[in-house]
Structure formats: structure tokens, C-alpha cells
Amino acid sequence: MSDKIQQPWFKLGIDCSNAYRPGFERYFDYKSTKFDVWVVEKSDPKFYACLRKSWVDSIESKFGLELDYFLLFYRAPHFQCPTAHIDGSDQGIAYRDYGTGFYTFGVNFVTDADDNTEMLWYNKTRKDDGIVLNRNLSAEVNYKEWLMSDIQDLLIDRKVIGTELTLVDTTRAHNIFMRDKPRWGFTLRFKLNSLDLSTWERAVEYFKPHIKYD
Ligand SMILES: [Fe+2]
Numbered sequence: 001m002s003d004k005i006q007q008p009w010f011k012l013g014i015d016c017s018n019a020y021r022p023g024f025e026r027y028f029d030y031k032s033t034k035f036d037v038w039v040v041e042k043s044d045p046k047f048y049a050c051l052r053k054s055w056v057d058s059i060e061s062k063f064g065l066e067l068d069y070f071l072l073f074y075r076a077p078h079f080q081c082p083t084a085h086i087d088g089s090d091q092g093i094a095y096r097d098y099g100t101g102f103y104t105f106g107v108n109f110v111t112d113a114d115d116n117t118e119m120l121w122y123n124k125t126r127k128d129d130g131i132v133l134n135r136n137l138s139a140e141v142n143y144k145e146w147l148m149s150d151i152q153d154l155l156i157d158r159k160v161i162g163t164e165l166t167l168v169d170t171t172r173a174h175n176i177f178m179r180d181k182p183r184w185g186f187t188l189r190f191k192l193n194s195l196d197l198s199t200w201e202r203a204v205e206y207f208k209p210h211i212k213y214d
Pocket of ligand 1: 087
């Protein structure tokens, strides 16, 4: 396994500044919360009220995959989640089960052109003991979590996601380091059908033709 594969993020060279429709926030009840996650299925009218169809079409044809849904994450300025997590837990699935109960990657962007928040990854996987908290989020996602104070020494990498589409590892514990602005983050999830992307390495291999190396 090469060092490149172990890296938990890869830039895909696709600009997302026009991917979303300004004002999409109005469809989500975020004003009284510091952190929430919503899921929007492709069949939901909100899907194309938030994302531009022309952009979605271009992404689908580029990757040869059909979009299934997106997750939308809101964090208030300076909100620091006390835990890092992996998507999915021992007691349930990460929103939708593709056969493994875990989703191994996200295809992400943030709406703020001047995004200076960072995604952080830690060396904990689903095999490691963690905690399962009831987060009461809008989307029925569930997570296996670790207190940040317990894993500080296990940091693998940190990266600003920004408006460039980025493939991110969701098999290792991750969190967001917030700064002084709100953060709206989209995660695209695709229909995988019989495609086996059940490990981070397989996901990286699939997206390799689109990865932009510095
Ligand atoms: Fe996650």
C-alpha cells in the first residue's frame, strides 16, 4: 500500500462555487442550533432547489456514478464538536447500508469561497472501541465516536476542503476545526449498485483518474 493511498483526502479539481443555489439555507431549520445534519434524497424537491441540475449532471457523467442523496452539515462559528467520529456505528448504519453498514468515503465541498475551517483525521477505525452517542440530528445518521481529548496524539492529517470538490476518508475518525464563520458543507453520496468501494483504498482507486496531485 503506497503512502498516497493512506492520505485521507484527495482534491478532485472540480470547482463547486456554482454547484449550489444561493439561499439554499432557507430550507433548513438551523438558526437555533450549533450543529445539524440533514439528508436530502435526489427525489426530494429540495435536492435541485439546493444543487444546480447542470452541475449535478456534469458530476454524474464525469464519475460514471448516479447521485443518490446529499448530506448537508451546518456548524455555527467557533462550534467545536467534542468528539471525532466515523460514519456508522456498531449499532446501526450510516444512513443507508450498502452492504457493509459503513460508508467509506465522502465527496465533499464547502460553500464558503474563503473557507478556513479544517477537516481533521485521527488514527481510529471502526475496529477500535469508541462510544455511541445519541446526537438527535435531523438526519438519521449514527456515528462511532472518540473524545477529542483522548485522541489528540493520533492526528493523521488536516485539510481545508473549501469549494474544490474533495474525496475524503470516512473510515478513520474525523472532525472539523471551526473558526469564526459558519460552515455549510455538502457531502455527495452516490448509488454504488454492484461497485465495491468497501474500503478507502478501493474508493481512491475508483476516483484516481480525477485526482489532482500537487
Ligand atoms: Fe463523517
